[in-house]
Amino acid sequence: MREIGRGEVGHPDAKRPGRRFAVGSLVLAFALLAAGGALGFVAARGPMTPANMSDRVRAVAVTLRCPVCQNLTVADSPSRLAQEMRATIARDLAAGRTPAEIRQGFVRAYGQWILESPPKRGIDLAAWIAPVLLVLGGLAAAAWAVWRWSAQGLTGRASVGAGEEPDQVLTSADRSLLERALAGTKEETE
Amino acid sequence: MNGTSPGSMARHPSGLDAAPGRRRRRNRWVALGAVLGGVALLTLLLSFGLSRDPTVIRSALIGRPAPDFALRNLDGSGTVRLSDLRGQVVVINFWASWCADCRIEHSNLAGAWQRYRDRGMVLLGVAFQDRPSASRAYLAELGGDWPQLSDPSSRTALAYGVYGVPETFVIGPDGRVAFKQIGAVSYDRLSEQITSLLPEPSS
Numbered sequence: 001m002r003e004i005g006r007g008e009v010g011h012p013d014a015k016r017p018g019r020r021f022a023v024g025s026l027v028l029a030f031a032l033l034a035a036g037g038a039l040g041f042v043a044a045r046g047p048m049t050p051a052n053m054s055d056r057v058r059a060v061a062v063t064l065r066c067p068v069c070q071n072l073t074v075a076d077s078p079s080r081l082a083q084e085m086r087a088t089i090a091r092d093l094a095a096g097r098t099p100a101e102i103r104q105g106f107v108r109a110y111g112q113w114i115l116e117s118p119p120k121r122g123i124d125l126a127a128w129i130a131p132v133l134l135v136l137g138g139l140a141a142a143a144w145a146v147w148r149w150s151a152q153g154l155t156g157r158a159s160v161g162a163g164e165e166p167d168q169v170l171t172s173a174d175r176s177l178l179e180r181a182l183a184g185t186k187e188e189t190e
Numbered sequence: 191m192n193g194t195s196p197g198s199m200a201r202h203p204s205g206l207d208a209a210p211g212r213r214r215r216r217n218r219w220v221a222l223g224a225v226l227g228g229v230a231l232l233t234l235l236l237s238f239g240l241s242r243d244p245t246v247i248r249s250a251l252i253g254r255p256a257p258d259f260a261l262r263n264l265d266g267s268g269t270v271r272l273s274d275l276r277g278q279v280v281v282i283n284f285w286a287s288w289c290a291d292c293r294i295e296h297s298n299l300a301g302a303w304q305r306y307r308d309r310g311m312v313l314l315g316v317a318f319q320d321r322p323s324a325s326r327a328y329l330a331e332l333g334g335d336w337p338q339l340s341d342p343s344s345r346t347a348l349a350y351g352v353y354g355v356p357e358t359f360v361i362g363p364d365g366r367v368a369f370k371q372i373g374a375v376s377y378d379r380l381s382e383q384i385t386s387l388l389p390e391p392s393s
Contacts, residue, residue: 067353080319081353084344109257109351111250 021150057090060099063116064106073116249351249370256280256361257349261339264317264325270337273365279311279387280361281380284347286320287328289355295374296332299358302380303336310363311384316341318355362387 061075066082074082074089085106092102106114118124170178251257260271272280283299285292303313313336317325322340329338341347350359360369360383369383 067351081344081348084319085348087343088345088348106348108250108254109349110353111248111351113248113250114351 053090053093056093056099057086060089060093060102061086063099063103065114065116067110067114249367251351251359251367252370254367255365256282256359256367257346259346259349261316261341261346264322264329264338264340270314270339272361275312276365277310277363279306279363279384281311281313281384282316282350282359282361283313283375284316284318284350284352284355284357286318286355287324288320289318291374292356293332295356295358295376296334298375298377298380299336300334301377302384303334305381306384306388307336310388313337314339316346318347318352319344360384360387363389 058075061082062073064074064085066072066074066077066079066085068079068081069077072082074085089102092105093099103115112118112124118127120128256272258272260269262269281299281302299313299315302311307313315334315336315338317338317340325338325340344352350357354372356374358371358375358380359367360380362368368387371379
């Protein structure tokens with residue numbers, strides 16, 4: 001924090017980015033909290049319980065992959081096989097079988113392949129955890145990078161503003177250029 | 191901030207006190223290694239994922255009890271129940287009159303039927319998503335006198351995980367699915383599967 005104070009002496013503007021950064025972080029934190037709360041609420045409530053039969057069939061059908069299509073669920077595919085799968089689901093629901101039992105029946109025939117999303121156990125758990133880990137890792141890396149850049153910027157300004165040796169913030173190429181120029185002016189004055 | 195005194199930070203704008211050049215160089219190697227490792231992992235996953243044919247679904251039924259069914263004959267003459275055939279090798283062939291590969295394999299099925307029908311093998315044809323009149327016309331044209339069954343609303347096909355025709359299942363005398371062929375089946379493949387499941391090796 002002392003660097004910012006010292007930076008102020010040379011550059012009165014140096015204080016403003018700090019405050020803007022703080023306000024920005026606060027807004028971002030609030031936005032993340034609100035989004036997280038909304039997600040948590042929806043996750044805790046679970047999917048709406050479907051009212052009528054076609055909604056109940058659809059609720060099962062969207063979790064199943066259409067076997068004869070690429071990237072279509074049984075609910076969305078117009079193919080005849082998908083139609084018949086929907087009819088099978090409707091018949092099974094009417095017969096009192098639960099959605100989980102019906103899904104299990106399709107898994108027995110077609111394998112895990114038929115499910116739109118992998119089960120949350122075993123090796124398939126990786127598909128659920130990996131995206132969360134990647135997002136958290138990315139956020140951490142971004143936060144670290146931003147923190148490093150802002151720290152560098154402030155100390156860089158501070159060192160110049162405090163009247164330190166300016167060659168500490170120069171590259172070697174710049175430094176040799178500066179030295180040559182200084183030598184030239186020295187020669188002129190002598 | 192970084193565990194360094196403000197003075198040293200002021201002298202070294204990188205925020206690193208000892209040998210900043212060497213540490214920066216090491217960080218660069220670490221970053222390069224991370225990027226290369228990520229690319230290698232991605233390449234590995236893609237080479238595995240893209241080398242698999244997404245249209246071929248491995249049957250989940252191999253080694254498991256074959257789903258039972260009771261299906262009417264296409265000509266309406268009676269009902270065939272799978273559980274009644276326990277103890278025999280049962281070959282179930284899903285086909286349709288609109289399916290080109292079914293025509294290709296038809297003679298192979300007929301050959302296997304001729305050779306093994308009296309040695310403990312039953313061949314069953316199941317019409318898949320076909321009009322009964324079209325199925326009957328197809329059979330009248332190509333021949334074949336093994337039982338042909340109709341599967342209204344594809345219940346049995348769905349229970350077997352059929353997603354296209356032709357598909358052929360070979361069920362052992364124990365009632366378990368031993369083999370599944372996706373697409374036209376050759377006579378040799380069919381014959382090999384049947385003989386391996388028949389009680390005594392046929393000569």
